[in-house]
Amino acid sequence: MCSVQNGIKEESLFDPKILYNLDFSKSTTQYNPAVSVKDPGEGLYMRPLCRSDYDEGYMSLLSQLTKVGDVSREEFEARFSAMESCPDSYYIVVIEDIMTKKVIGSGTLVIEQKFIRKCSSRGRIEDIVVSDQYRGKQLGKLLVDTLMILSQQIGCYKVSLECKDNMVNFYSQFGLAKEEGQNYMCRRFKEM
Template sequence: MSIRQVAALSEAQLVELTTLFQDLWWTPGRQLDGVRIAVENSSLVIGLVDDAAGDRLIGFCRVLTDYVYRAMLHDVVVDPAYRGQQLGRRLMDAVIEHPRLQNVDTITLACSADMIPFYRQFDFDQQESEIFTLRRKKIA
């Protein structure tokens, strides 16, 4: 298996990403047009593709950042058929080592409790403070 990293997605890979999102608890209902807009407006996109499977998208994450103070990591996902092959680690290493993120003060992410140990190995710490995450959903 030959896996390579890409910084942009083809239309076919956007379709594959949309399909991957359908099975995740935090992304159900995402549609291709919205996924395309989100990817196009991300500061950094990191995809992993399997050359042997026709450039199939098998891993993905994206970053929104000002390149100085804050970066927010979003949508870290590995295709279930490819899990257990250290691809999540490869995505995280690509983010942490990315040249454009080297001067960013803080990289932040949100995850479920069961994923905290995974992210801790990359020096992400759970913050317990008087700062809370607040969300405002789109009003229909």
Template structure:
């Protein structure tokens, strides 16, 4: 682990330092049972998607949301690298259960550059999913 709590050997889809810049005033939802956006629970870690998540059940988690199909490691790595190359566009954030080493939650924020609204950017949240074994713990809010 690096000093900031993120694995230095991981290839993240976006810079994990972005998460470290968030403050509690950023979040408007109400949370219960000690759950907080940057601290989702005991032995749970909020972080960017990384290449190694192929082996941590990421695609199986997505299959609880929709049809994924048969995605090989090579296809996963190719898509991951293409998304990562679109700097400042894809922010896929996951929750990892540090005990089981499995991804148990995920959400994607896609940032879109616009000509309208004064040539600004807009973003949308997509593909929010929490493992059926972890639902009811407010992790979807996180």
């Protein structure tokens, strides 16, 4: 198991201390009952993505979000290493069910370095997913909240995400809002 408790920090995509030291007084949402990064729920453990999560169902979890395709262990590890080699850029947070040793929730924050805004950076929240049997336990909320606070703490001047119409209400609880006159445009090169 990829475990911070076991001290295998090298396995983590980023330093777990960053996650556990976040200031949740900045949260814009409420929890009932209380959940937190250190205590996301009974039998659950929140931590950075680890290299060994390939064996803990991470790809199968992502397939509940979108098409994933056949990804071999080598491809996964190569991508993990590529992300790891870009410090302060990729923050993938997961929630693990300790009993089953499966990753049951995940969210990504990507930091883009900019020249504008006095060489500031912006955050993009991506790939929020909670496994269907674990939904409705505030885990999605906790994942997004965590990434929002993290992006603010890193010093991003803004954070954004793309979502379908039916998700707008869900995301608005984190202070995210549609901006008038702004459009999201996209051109797809491949249907994979």
